[in-house]
Structures are given as structure tokens and as C-alpha cells.
Amino acid sequence: MNIWLGTIPFFLLATVGALLLLKRRRRSGLTVLVGINAAIMAGALILVAAAWNAAPAAASNLQTTTAAATSSGSDSSALIAASIAVAGSSLGAAFAVAYTGSAALAAMSERPEIFGRAMVVVGLAEGIAIYGLIIAIILIGRA
Template identity: 50%
Template sequence: MIAWLIGAPTLFVGATLAVLTARRSARGARRALFAMTGGLLTAALAVLIVALGAGSAHAQTAAAAASSGGSNSGALIGAGIAIAGSCLGAGLAVAYTGAAALALMSERPELFGRAMVVVGLAEGIAIYGLVVAVLLIGKS
């Protein structure tokens, strides 16, 4: 888990720098692609080594936790993924529908209500993720 906490932000920063470099030239884009691929492979190898090295210790702690009533870490991780994915999707949907709604309202202001309904429907995606997260946490 610690490898992900260190590796994920590092990969994000590396990918951001690679995209910024790729915008400057085609040769830089190729270099950035190779650098990102190498970084992902290195991170995957590091996570694999950590997971294989801690396998026996993790199995013992998991068996102890299961005998004492279990833990709800899987449900919490699932809830976090549900919230993150739905909020990301809602943000993208609102960005595109909001821009289109503003463009529509600049030409035909009488269609304000219809445009806002579409933007509101895009916001519903985040609420669905919240409901799924609450259900996941409630089951554990």
C-alpha cells in the first residue's frame, strides 16, 4: 500500500511533465511516451516485488483479522473508488454540457431551462456514486 502512496503521485507528476513536453515537439512526444511506459513498468515491478515480499506476513495478519470479526477495508476502498469515479465522470460531463449550454444560451436565451436540465442530469452521476458508496459502507 505504501508503494502506491509513493508511486501514484510520482507517476501523475511524470505523466503531466510528459504531456507538457510532448506539446513542444514531435520528438519530445516520442521521448515522453517511452519515459511514461518505462515509469509504468518500473512502478508495476516495484508493486509486484513488494506484494510478493509481504505475502506471508500479510496472510498471517489477514487470517488474524478474519478470525476477530473481519475488517471493512474492502468496502471502504470500493466506496472511495465509487466516489472518485462518479465525481470524475460528473465533472467531465458538466464541463462539456455546461459549455454547450452557455453557447446555446448566447444564441437563444429562451432555452435556458432546457439547457440547465441537461447540466443537472450530468450532476446526477456524482449523486449515484455517493449512493453506491453509502450502500457499500452500510453492508460492511
């Protein structure tokens, strides 16, 4: 089981506890929650500082390390480019579908017979995400 899925009950209990604390003691409960949030933020900053200053792991064989580093450099940049292509095209498609979908619904409320033409426009807007996915597949194939 994923560790993040295992923390869901903890967060649900913490949320219920926070709501009960705020319901019973409004002012002092808020002070307690702000203090807990400050402690969690301080712990997170300590972890980030420790990770930032950590030394890289020592490699036992320098030759395999350099070979892996040279091959993973181009692979990682191709994967980053693929993720940017998918993310950018998905965001663009989301905005396009939001605007064209709302305009299509507004037009269909006045004239229901234009349903087919309105859905074609929304489908063309969704095609932007498919283009990004195709570009990502091509980039991953070259990696």
C-alpha cells in the same frame, strides 16, 4: 489543530524567501533552490525506504489480532470500493458538466429562452455523482 494546517505559515515564508532569492540572484538562487529540493527529495526517499523495510508492530494478544484482521479485511475492501465509486462518479460528473455546461452557455448566448432546458441537461450530468454517492452509502452499509 491539524499538523498540516500548522505548516502553512512555514510554506508561505519559504515561498516568499524563494521568490526573493530568485529576484535578487537569478543564477545562484536557482542553484540553491535545486540543491534544497534535491535534499528534501533524498530525505523523503530515506523515509519511504525506512517505512518500506519496517517490521510490523508486535501484537500482545494473537486472538484479538486475528479476529480484527478477519473482520477488517472485508471492511477495508468495502471502503476502498466505496471510495472508488465516489471518485469515479465524481470525475465522470466533472467531465460531463464541463462539456454540457460549456455547450449550454454557448447555446444560451444565441437563444436565451432555452435556459431551462440547458440547466436540465447540466443537472442530469451532475446526477452521475449522486449515483456514485448512493452506491458508496450502500457499500459502507454492508461493511
